[in-house]
Amino acid sequence: MRFDTVIGLEVHAELATATKIFCACTTKFGGAPNTQTCPVCLGLPGALPVLNKRAVEFCIRAGLALRCEIAKFSKMDRKNFFYPDMPKAYQISQYDLPLCRDGFLTLDCGKKIRINRIHLEEDAGKLTHSTGTERYSLVDYNRAGVPLIEIVSGPDLSTPAEAVEYLEKLQRILEYLEISDCKMAEGSLRCDANISLKPIDREELGTKTELKNLNSFKALSRALDYEIKRQSELLAAGQAVRAETRKWDEAKQQTLSIRSKEETQDYRYFPEPDLVPIELDPAYIAGIAKSLPELPDEKKQRFMADYGLPEYDADLITSAKRLAEFFEAVNAWYFNPKAASNFIMGELLRLLGEEQLKSAEIPVNPASFGDLLKLIDEGEISVSVGKQVFAQMFRTGAAPEEIIKAEGFKQISDETQLLAVINKAIKDHPQSVQDYLGGKEKAAGFLVGQIMRETKGQANPKLLKDLLHRELEKLKE
Amino acid sequence: MELCDLTIHELRGLYARKEVFPSEVLASVTRRIHKVEKDYGAYLTLDLEGAAEQAQAADARIKAGKALGVLEGIPVAIKDNLCQAGKEATCASRILQGFVPPYTATVVRKILAQGAVILGRANMDEFAMGSSTEYSAVKESKNPWDPQRTPGGSSGGSAVAVAAGEAIAALGSDTGGSIRQPAAFSGVTGLKPTYGLVSRYGLVALASSLDQIGPLTKDAEDSALLLNILSGFDPMDSTSVRVKELDYTRDLQQDLSGKKIGLPLEYFGAGIDAEVKRTVMKAVDLLKELGVEVVEISLKFTEYALPAYCIISSAEAGSNLARYDGIRFGKAAARIEDNLAAFYTRTRSEGFGPEVKRRIMLGTYVLSAGSYEAYYKKAQQVRTLIIKEFNEVFQQVDAIITPTTPTTAFKFGEKSQDPLRMYWSEVCTAPVNMAGLPAISIPCGFSCGLPVGMQIIGDHFMETVILNIAYQYQRVTDYHKARPEPVRKEGTA
C-alpha cells in the first residue's frame, strides 16, 4: 500500500517586544527566577491585563508578511486549564477571531503552503522538577506573559523536507521582520507537527498524531521520518493509527505517546472580559504594511539579478537580514559582489562563528571592507594576505591600509626584489629544480610555496609565477 | 447626634472651620465600634492604631492650614476584596487566608491620596457571592435595624459600618446589586457607577464584565463627593473609560422640574412585596411634587435578565477563581499530595464555601462544550437585548425608578439554604449591571420598621442626573437621617 503524507505545523514564536504582553515587566532572557514579575503576570487577585500595542503590531507584521488578511475586529479569549506554570489558570489567547488569517508561504519549488491563522497569546512560566530523592517542583514566572504568536499552517506539507523548508523560511521571515529572536534552542521558536498518512487513492485524511518537543530542525525532520515509518507500518498491517499526542525523544530517537486525544480537555474558551475588543483602523494596518522590509525571498532574487550572485551565494547571504544589509553596504562603497560574497561566506561567517557573534554584531566597517577588496583588485595585496588583513580588521576594527602598513603586508611587485628571492629558492632546493627540469611541472608549485613563505605571502603571485617560470626555463638552456 | 453619625460634607465643613479635628471624629467612631461591633460584625479586621496615626497627621495638616484632601481625616471602611499593600485581603474566604497583596488598588490609592483614614476591612459574602453576608467564611454581619436580619450583601459589612456609624463612609463593589441591595436593607445610600467609570484594578474579581466599585454613604452628596475621587480613567484597567472629568456635585442643586422618570411595570409586578411597592410609589409621588414628570415604561427583557446574569457572572467567576489553586498564595491543602490534580481538588474543596463551589460548577458547566451555545452564548444575546432596550428607554426618560429589592431585609437562614431565592434578591439590580448603567439606592421609607430602598437608574455616565434626583429627594425627606434603634439610644445618652 502506498501513502501520501499530510503534515501541518503549529509554530509558536516569542515576540521580541521590550515588555510582556499584559504588563510592563521586561522580556529579557536569563534573569534570576521570578525577578521579572509583577502582580499582573503573577495573576495576583485583582490585577488586570493591559494589551501591549507593540505585540499586536508585531503579530500584524507577521500576518502581512505571510500574506494574511488582517482582522479589523478581533478579540482576546480565555483558554481555561489548570497548570502551575499558568498563574491565572487560564491563558489569554485568541479563539474564533484571530488577528490574521488565510495567508500563505511559498516554498522554493513554487508550492504554496496555506497559513490558516496567526494569533496572539501569552507564554507560560517554566517548571523545573527535582531530580533527587526529595520530590518537588520549582516554577519561574519570568517567561509568563511574554507575548507569543502561533502560526498555524494548512495540512499542505507532504514531506519532512518540505516541513523543514517551511520552518526555515518562516524563521527567516520572522527574523527579517525583527519581531522574534527565533532561537529554537532557547525556545523563542517552537514547533509542533500534525502528521497523518492516507492511501494514495483516498480523498479523506487519515488519523493524525501531534508531535511535540521538536527543539531543532533535525528533531523535526527525524520525528516526521520516524512517524511516517511508524504509521505506514501500522496501516500496512491493517492496524489503526491512534489519535494522540506524541513526544519526540531525542535520546531514543523515536516518538512516544504522551496522551490520547480522547483525553483532550475542554478549554471552555470565552471572550476575555478584562480586555476590550481589538478594533483596527485600516490606515493603521496600511501603515504597518508600508513599513515592512524587503522579505528574504525577494531579496534573494534581487541579489541574483542585481549583483549576479549564484543562487547558493544569494541564499546564504540573505539568510540573515543584517548580513544582507552588510553585503549591500560593502558593494555600495566598492562594487565587486562576487569577491564580497566569497569573503563573507568564507571569512566573515567563520569569524562570526568563532566569536559567537550574531550578524547584527559584525565588527567590520563595510567601507573598510570595500577598501580591502579594492586593494586586492588593484594588486596591492594578494587574496591570501587579504584574508589575514580581514581577520585583523575583524578583531581590531582597524582600517586595512593601517594593518598593511603596520605589518608590512604590502605586495612585492618589484622584479629585482622578487628575483633575488627566486634565485635563493632555486639555489636552496636543487632537487625540486631537477624535478622540474625532469618534466615534473608540479615541482614549481613547491618553489612558489617556499617563496611565499619567505615573503610572508606578500609576493605578487602572478608576477612571481611569471618570473619563476622564466628563471627555470633559463636553466633548461 | 455623635460625630460618627455625621456625613463627609458635614465633617468637611467642621474641619474647614477648625471646629472639630479628625482625631476627635476617629475617637467617636472608635467608641461606636467598641460599643456595637461585637453585635453587628461589620469588620473582618480593624486597624484603629493605623487609623489614629492617619487622623493625627490630618489634624496637623488642618492645624497648619495646609491644603486638604477631599477626604482629609474622614474615617472610611473598605470592603475586603479591595487590595491594599501590606494588608491581608481574604474576600472573606478561607482560601485567601494569609494573602497579603504587594500592591494597592487604584481606588484605595486614590482615597488615601485624598487623606482618607482607613479603619479596616469590611465583611462580605465570600468572593462577593451572596446577598446577606451569610456566605462569609468568617462571620455574619447583622442588620442594625434588626439584628435577627441580614444587612444584605455582598457589601454587607460596608453597609452596616455606615448605617451604625462605625464608619463615615465605605467602599463596596457591585456585580449584581452588591452595593445597592445592602444599602437598601441597611438604610444607607449606595451608588453603583457606570461600568468603566471607576477602575477595577486591585478589586478581586467576581465577574469582570459586571463588577464595579462604588461608595456606600449616608446621603447622595457624600456619594457625589466620593465619586469625584473614585472615577477616572486608569491605564491599569483596559475596561476603564476615558471620560471628561466631571464634578459630580455640580448638578445636585438643580431643580427637578422638567425631568422625566420612567416606571417600568416589570419592576412593580409579581414577586415584589406590596409594602415595598407602596413605599417606593409614595416616594415617586413626592418626586412628582418636586416637578418630575412620571411615565410608565416597559422593560420586557427584565424577565430574562436574572437568569442571563446568573449564567454570565458564574462563567466569569468560575474562570476568575481558577487561580486559587494553593500554589502561589493563600491557603494550600494541609498535605501536598503526589498528584497535582488531587492537590488542586483538596485545596479548593477545603478553601471554598458552598456558594462559591456552586457558582464555579455552574460557570464551568455553561462554558463547557455542548452547553456554551445554549447557555453562555444565549445569555450574551439576552444581554445585548437588555442593553438595547435600556438605550431605547433612555431616549424618552432621564432616569428609571424601581424598588432596589423585592423585599426588606430578610432573616438569617431564610434564603441561605435556597440559592434561587437568594438570587431573587438581585432581580431589580442585576439588569442594571448587565447593561452597565449607573444606579443609586436611597432610603425612601420603612416597612415594619425596616428600611426600604428606592433605585434610581440613569443612562451611561449620567451619574449627575441620578445624584441630582437622589439629592433633591433627600433634601425634602429624612429617611436617610434615620438611625437604627440601639444607635439612636447611644446617640441620645
Ligand SMILES: [Zn+2]
Ligand atoms: Zn509583569
